[in-house]
């Protein structure tokens with residue numbers, strides 16, 4: 027268990043499924059961007075594996091040198107570690123919607139109560155409330171050492187979802203949270219704020235960018251020609267058909 031190098035300056039430091047980066051089975055993939063002088067984390071997991079997650083980060087860098095942790099969206103498998111992030115002395119960066127939900131650990135807004143009721147999370151799991159230190163919106167830039175990380179609005183999977191774009195070493199890398207997955211799949215759930223029309227707009231906009239690498243919140247990464255995968259999802263939406271769902275019944 028530890029930090030798994032993925033690309034130049036990018037590591038997988040937490041996961042619910044990758045055997046070498048496993049932090050807790052309920053965690054999303056958590057990424058570290060680090061250029062040798064500074065960096066930033068993308069997503070925080072549930073918090074259940076926070077100790078292992080922070081230990082994996084410390085294998086690569088001094089966590090105190092990081093700009094903080096960007097939370098892509100307020101679902102507990104991505105945002106639950108926000109409180110642990112702040113307890114470790116690092117700022118949390120997220121959208122206004124995520125900030126509002128985390129402030130009160132709102133189990134309705136985040137759909138945690140519904141997800142826990144059907145066994146997605148342990149019955150005793152609770153979202154720890156957290157302050158968001160910097161509210162992000164599309165177009166914002168987060169400094170990560172010498173690198174600039176661009177924030178894009180990406181609603182559809184849920185309200186306030188952000189994705190993260192890193193241009194580095196001749197490649198454009200998209201940290202897509204739960205917005206897009208390998209094979210052009212998406213994550214559709216029967217929850218209050220999963221919005222197909224917004225999802226289609228988001229994916230179509232992403233298909234217009236020169237993305238080479240897709241690092242999703244779950245499942246396999248796409249390490250080259252990611253625009254093929256993104257374009258597949260966009261083409262499906264353009265035909266008014268939801269793309270294949272990463273979640274299965």
Ligand SMILES: [Zn+2]
Pocket residue numbers: 099101183184204
């Ligand atoms: Zn989600």
